[in-house]
Amino acid sequence: MQRIALRYLGLACALSALPLRICATQNEDATASRAPRFLLAMAERSTPVPVDLKRSAVLRRPLSIAFDGAPIKQALAEISRQAGLSLVYADDVLPVEMTVSLRADRITVAAALTDVLLDAGVDVVFTSDGRATLVKRPPGPAVQLGSIAGTVTGGETGTPLVRAVVSVVGTSLTAETDASGRYVIGSVPVGTQRLRARMLGYAPVDTSVVVAEGQESVMNFQLKAQAIELQAVVAVGYGEKRRENLTGAVGSVSSEALEARPITNTMAALQGAMPGLIVQRYSGQPGVEGFNLNLRGVSSVPQDKDKLFDANGGNSPLVLIDGIPGSLDLLNPADIQSIDVLKDAAASIYGARAADGALLVTTKRGTRTAPVFTYSVNSAVTKLTGMMETPNNYQMAVMDNEANIHAGAAPMYTPDLLNRVRAGDPNPIPHPLYAGLGWMLFFTNTDWRKAVFENGFEQKHTLSVSGGGQNSSYYVSAAYADQNGVIRYGNDNNRRYQLRLNYDYDFSRRIRLESRLAVENQDRSDMGGVKSDGVIVETIFGMPNHPIYTENGQHFFAQGGWRNAVAYAKDAATDAFATRGVNTNFKLIVEPLDGLKLNVQSGVNYRSNDNTDIGKSDPLYRWDDSSIVYYSIATPDQNWVDRYTSTTLHRNYVGYAEFSRTFADRHALQLMGGVSHEDDDVDWFQAGRANFSNQDVWGLNLGSTG
Template identity: 75%
Template sequence: MLALAMAGFSHGATAQQVGDPSESRGPRFLLATAERSRPVPVDLTRSAVLRRPLSLAFDSTPLKQALAEISRQAGLSLVYADDVLPAATLVNLRADHIAVAAALMDVLLDAGVDVVFTRDGRATLVKRPPGPAVQLGSIAGTVTAAGGGTLLPRATITVTGTRLTAEADAAGRYSISSVPVGTHRVRARMLGYAAADTSVVVEEGKETVVDFQLKAQAIELEAVVAVGYGEKRRENLTGAVASIGSEPLESRPITNTLAAIQGVIPGVVVERSGGQPGVEDFSLDLRGASSTNGGNSPLVLIDGVPGKLELLNPADIETISVLKDAAASIYGARAADGVLLVTTKKGTRGATRFTYSTNAAITKLTGMMDTPNNYQMAIMDNEANIHNGAAPMYTPDLLNRVRIGDPTPIPHPIYGSSGRMLFFTNTDWRKAVFENGFERKHTLTASGGGQNSSYYLSGDLFRPGRRDSICQRQ
């Protein structure tokens, strides 16, 4: 029965063609009433349910499965017996905003059934009453090339407006049977030849002979250039390919993609040549040094387009594949140092999906030795002066004041004339300037899609670790 009540049904003489059932290849939409012994046509223009828009994508889909999808989207539950529908029928239909009636008309074409509705809101598929026997004939002939008479095997011959078609055999002959009696247009076509068509009169029980002579025709084909900018299945590659997915990149609290792949992909050498927070400088190497006066960086393709890996957010990367051997040769001279194929994340069909991730890290200075305190520095200054043949800079009294951290400064013993003061307090200036930094990163993504499109939006906010100098704080 109908899951959603049928509303707005009416019947009229102009709603549908009500003639001989055999004249219509599609289903008829009928309304069964107690007042009439035979169902009457439904006015499709006044039925809200039959005009409801659908979005369908059927590719060799079984007929029953296609009907189930139409019923689900339309809010219908069609009732029919198993023997009503033809077995092993496949449906091919792709359409957006197609009406329920049009969808049923398409998938039930030549099925020999009608859709019958009742006043209480039920819909049933019933076999159409048999009409008079259809008178049939056949069409046969030969397809050759014009001028020389060369046979054209594999030429396609079609009866226009029907699903009747045939292919010429090795001798150029073809035959189409079960052609309804009447006048038809028959077309023959083959690649490299101009299509030809003619009008044919088919008589009952007779074979109509139609021969075609096709004229050669120059066709312009698009030039195919194998640039390699695209995706290739792993089994289609002839060389070894190293690759990683998104998990190793997302699990590391790193904001630079080059830093994220450091030590992760075999054979990929990533070197850091700068340490300024947020603007680190990296170099990438796959095949070693190949030039003494040029760069050795590999070709980076982001979704098939050359780009810079360091400008890409690691959270937006789906996979990274590395081509180092002959597999990179299809990319030309620019692939002399190898190729990195980067695939970014894509939206998937379904409702909008939001993801949020955040990470925090502490950055600190590395590779520095411990700094001596003021008293140790004063002792070393005195020793340096003595070894240099000069008098010690710090007297025993000054050394004692340095050791205890006397808060009262005095004019500098050597540079006092220029206004410099000597402080005795113990201050670790390197620690004050290069203090630890705290960096944060927030990433927000939105993805989704429909039947024919998808989307993936992402944004991230990065606050690098900040090391305030003593001058900035003062």
Template identity: 35%
Template sequence: MANFTRYVRLALLLGAVPGASRAQGALSLAVQNPRPPVAPARAAAHVSLEAFIQELQATYKVNFLYRNQLVTGRYVSKAHPAFKSLPEALRYVTQQSGLQFELLKDGLYVIVPQPTAGVAPEAVPPVVPALLASAGPMTSLTDRPLALADVTVAGRVTDSKGGGLPGVTVVVKGTTQGTSTDPDGKFSLQAPENSTLVFSFVGYTRKEVPVTGATSSLAVSLADEAQALNDVVVVGYGTQQRANVTGAINTVSGATLENRPVTSVAQALQGSSPNLTIQQNSAEPGAGLNINIRGVGTLGNASPLIIVDGIAGSLNAINPNDIESVTVLKDAASAAIYGSRAANGVLLVTTKQGALNQKPTISYNTVLGYQAPNFQRRPVTGIQFMELKNEALVNSGQAPQFTPQQMRDFAAHGDYDWQLNQVLKKQAFQQNHNLSVSGSSGKTRYLVSLGYVDQNSLFYGDNYGFKRLNGRLNLTTQVTDRLKLGAIVSYAHVGTREHAFDT
């Protein structure tokens, strides 16, 4: 009869007074009884079981059903150990209070007395599960979604050598909850149990570590992002690793410039590097391009200094297929070695070399194509022009310009020739051929290349166009560990034939 009364009152409370019970986070199944006074000495060393249960509710986001008579007058020690999980906390309360916690549904427990010897435990009548099922899915009696309990995670982040990393970002994956490490690499934050911490830092590989529980000694080691730090960058006074470069430098690889349908290096560099502006002011084959790194200057020439294998040169005389890399030096610090000549920036061009222990490799590529003007307009006949002109004037309320007799006389005379068709071609042929041989013999590396470009002009004339013939020989010999000899032989013949007017 007692069990029946208890569950009937539970049904009444679930259906009639959910507001009052949910506001407190637990269901009271009996009338409040006056609590006996607590001795001051015991109150100082213990905490009431009801207060402890409310603390568990707030920490683990669960709810408990119980009778007030069961928890009244029961206490647990304040000096309890740190709990790693809810089951561990419930086992501790069971040992301290003699009560048993039965799981009714996810996040919902009922508190009953522990069975004694010879007495069967109180069974949960079918009415309670049926009542809970009829109420639909219940996530929390406090109208809050269930969440894993937050645990304290502390530790230290180090590099591959064991040194602490300051400023490492530590974030709970999928959230904005996080922190950063102190100057010694230590950190501490609250994270949900069974979540994942993400450690990230510039120059190091991102790492994810699962949270299995509270800890104060989590050790995380981040590996160097070798691919970004070990790149070799050509600077004015040699080469450096990218990790050690502090100036404004950008490198364009030779693979970016190869196989582009262009005839010059400047055209191939268009759109390949930030802040490198290349403008074409003429449609003539072989015409120079305006190159700017620091913007347009007002005191004369604003073009950057061009350095090819350590020697000042020109981009128009280089075969794009011979280039290994182009380094753009943008700020004053990186270009300071060249003095006032580098006031507008520097382009460092490094040509290809053979590789050690490489068999002779022959490479040939060619580009064939046609150019066609896209700005030609289709002309109208003289009679069509007169008719359209008169129609436009009449529509605007004016008298026609041409009389019928003038139009008949013009038709009898005939149209004039459209001269632009005799000035511009419909298409112009261009070809680009490149042949190279590279390899090594012992400690000597070599590269031999030949290049030929023939770009016809769109203008009719005496063989108008641009031609370039390139030849290059790069030799490098490692004499000793500290002595290396090199020779660079370059030949370029550039010819341009154009008409008397710019386009």
């Protein structure tokens, strides 16, 4: 069907010398029953009322159109686009074979719709929200509109699904479910409509519903959970890419890989999780594991020749947390959404500091749903492993005899003495060689490792809540971790307290603010003056023929220059190491044009350390408690206190623009340019005093400098 605009017919009438007024009258009479009516549906009226075309800004808006045999749906889409009008209709409302031929400049929306919809047998009905619906013209004045309502629930549990989308197929009529899973779609053309309900993580469901005039049709949905495969998106330098579009060596670690391990440190979670990423730890002590990361192999000479992968040698990759340089040591693993590792030239955009690769950490974001609370608890038992075997007293005596024989001397342990050692005789004798020095020869055996070591225990509790609304989302988490070391009696523990708030807000479709706030505290303790590693070394090399206590059990025993590991653990003062951190991160994203994004980001990280090391003097006694043989850790005139405090303030400012465009659905163009600025303020103070007369109070002003 071909049609020419009526204004050209009017021009033909004028050229044939007929009066213009008569021609217009003939046109009005001829088209009165063929043109669409513009009506307004009102809640307080049972029937719609005509729209005043002179007062409708939308219908008076000028357009420029050129249709040459275009399908009617294509013509309506172009008119809707230029007018900014939401126009909906069912597939069976318009004749599919109908075409339009119309060229006009500055034609009004009302005139264009009148020309295009002439003889279509439809009316244009506006609702209070500004939406226009094409409905078949009824025989009377009533408008054929109805509504659809119902609920969407999970098929297995019957739980209401929030923010599920229900739409009328073939139209732009959609609605989202509320907190109770209910939806309502108004202004639906009458007749049989195809209805579809869908939600991420569930299989979509289609069904048919009959919409009656002026009535609400009820249709409830039950959706079944369905595993879906999302497009893999990984973080790259100042942006994201789909994995199939990557050309560099980029690896990823998901949150599932981190949460599946009972650990309190993010670096410990990375061990074995990423091919090519070497994670080394030089200690098992809580809080000072000495983790080092290596991504590209040895690239410079380390400060310690025995630690080829030590970060101090310049081989550690750059770590960025939500785009801001940071550290993984105090970051809560439960707050991490993903870690993307840039192994090759992809990291070069960050400059020389990323010469050994980059780790891009993305923390979790909120979901725009009702609040969801999550609580998790992890616990673990730690044990010392890889310890070398140490000889017992009898083995030590045999080796002592063999050493004397090889040196050309007589064996010290006679057969009788060896039998007493084997039997564990509790009665010592003066030492055959060093009795003059007050030494004793003991026949009992001391298992120093059993006396000093025990199993450690660690636990971690995390509570988080995630939710949001139409324009915002939030993620709040709190975590507490407690690690107890493996040294019995000693205070070698580590406690961490972590808080995080991630809040995103959309001011509009083109303006978005992302904010991050994290508070990280760590309180660690150790054995003053000797540290945990000193206790471990003394335990391993402790003499198996030396008892722990003196004869009456009141004091710690020692002789021959050997120390006492249990005395270290029990009597050493407690060192305290407090670390406090506050990290802020704000990012504003503006999209002035489709495909063009402007990003402005500011991050400020604050960290403070307050450390106290105490070297306490503790006496060790002879077997008979007759005198002090020497002191553990320090002599009374050399006991000490060292205090160290520091603060670091790191500021980072980044601004960059991104432009992306896809041509012919096959060729993608991406451009990025920007500028960044960073600076640090570091302040530290260290002081020490010695010769404290009172070992119960360790104030710096109570000691001396000499």
